[in-house]
Amino acid sequence: MNELNWNAINAGLPRWMEEARGIAPLGKVASYIPELSKADPEALGFHILAADGKSLSAGDCGQRFTMQSISKVFTLMLALMDNGEERVFSKVGMEPTGDSFNSMLKLELVQPGIPFNPLINAGAIVISSLIAGSSNEEKSERIAAFLGRLAGGGPLELDEATYRSxxxxxxxxxxxxxFLTxxxxxxxxxxxxxxxxxxxxxxxxxxxxLARMALVLSLDGLDPVSGERLIPRRFVQIAKTFMVTCGMYNGSGEFAxxxxxxxxxxxxxxxxxxLPGRAGIGVVGPSLNRHGNSIAGVHLLETLSKEFDWSLF
Ligand SMILES: NC(=O)CC[C@H](N)C(=O)O
Incomplete structure (x- = not known):
């Protein structure tokens, strides 16, 4: 496992952040959920946390934002833990769609009419129905507690205004x-x-x-501090594979x-x-490209990956 080049990351980051921030005006903040349109389009935050506990952050990294589709990776793993692979994959597929995240086109085009994968909206809605709990409240509390545990603390807080919006x-x-019903x-x-x-x-x-949660995934489900197993390795493997094939929606190929x-x-x-086995990264930049991915965030990750040869491929 090679060490991250902290000095070089630290030295280059201010310039790379500025470059990435500079292209934010080419994108647009999401407005179909009215509450999201209040975000600052020029904001950009970055945090990297390595397996040995070293970390580095830059920009608007203290800013809080809602997880939106990032949460889908984790509800997938919780649903797998609650139901097992066979049941989950009888209700969602394993293939990228090539369509946008909120498309329902293929639900009617392809038989059986199950969503193509758990990371598009239709698939994540099915996954939500597979979370164990005797009431909606209990299911939501289990998700917030699971996510909070991976983030290294108590349950994550709900942004009521965004939820209502x-x-x-x-x-x-x-x-x-x-349609799914x-x-x-x-x-x-x-x-x-x-x-x-x-x-x-x-x-x-x-x-x-976000970086802390990503680090747990990079360690195949182990808590970086206690070493305790938080998620079965197989389910992390499934989640990481979906992240590569569909995590950035129909921009996933380009991102890969x-x-x-x-x-x-x-x-x-x-x-x-x-970075498998090495580090977790969290980025935020509300201005989005045409696929619904942070335009500045993708640019920053691209710069870092090329600079430090991070690509797995
Ligand atoms: N791409 C996203 O983050 C979409 C999630 C959003 N909550 C939605 O349902 O549309």
Whole structure:
């Protein structure tokens, strides 16, 4: 396991951050969830945390934002822990779609009518219905506690305003959930499933917490401090593979070529990325490219990956 070149990262980071921030105006902050449109398009934060506990942060790394689709990687692993592989993959597939994250096109085009993968909205909605718990509250609490544990602390906090904003504007997600019910894929009532889904998308983190969660994945599910197993290795392997094939939506191929690391983005502008066995990374930059990925965040990761030869491929 080679050491990160901390001196060089530290020396180059201010310039690379400025360069990345400079292209933020070429993208757009998400506005289909009204609450997200309040984010500062020029904000950019970065945090890297290595397995030996060394870390480095830059820019607006103290800023909190909602996890959005980044949470889908973790609900997938929790659903796998609750149900096992066979049951989960009877309800969602394993293939990239090539369509945007909120597309429902292929639900009707391909049989059986299950979502192509757990990281598009339709797939993550199905995954929300597989989280164990006797009530919506218990399911949401389990997710917030699981995510918080990986981030190194107590349960993550819900951003109520974003949750309400998502729920009241989520017509497309709602229609997908009804479609999935009609296909016999969703077992619980639409509104119950969506409450769990919208709530996990609205959990708050900062870049440091994202990096801490990413580090657990980079260590194949082990807590970096106690060494305790938090997630079975097989389920982390599944999650990391999905991150490579679908984590950046229909920009995943380009990202694999330009950056070459398992990563997951969210429409609030967050990106979680990892260097296997070595480090976790959290980035935020709310201005998005056409695929819904942080434009400055992707640029920054690309620069770092090329500079330090981080690509796995
Ligand atoms: N790409 C994303 O981050 C999408 C998540 C968002 N909560 C939605 O349902 O549309």
């Amino acid at each position: 998502e729920s009241s504007s989520g017509h497309l997600n709602r229609s997908m959930a009804y 009609d296909n016999g894929v969703l077992e619980s009532a639409v509104e119950d499933v969506l409450e769990v889904y919208f709530k996990h998308c609205s959990l708050l983190v900062d870049c440091g917490q 070529i330009d950056v070459g690391l398992p990563a997951k983005s969210g429409v609030s502008g967050g990106i979680l990325a990892l």
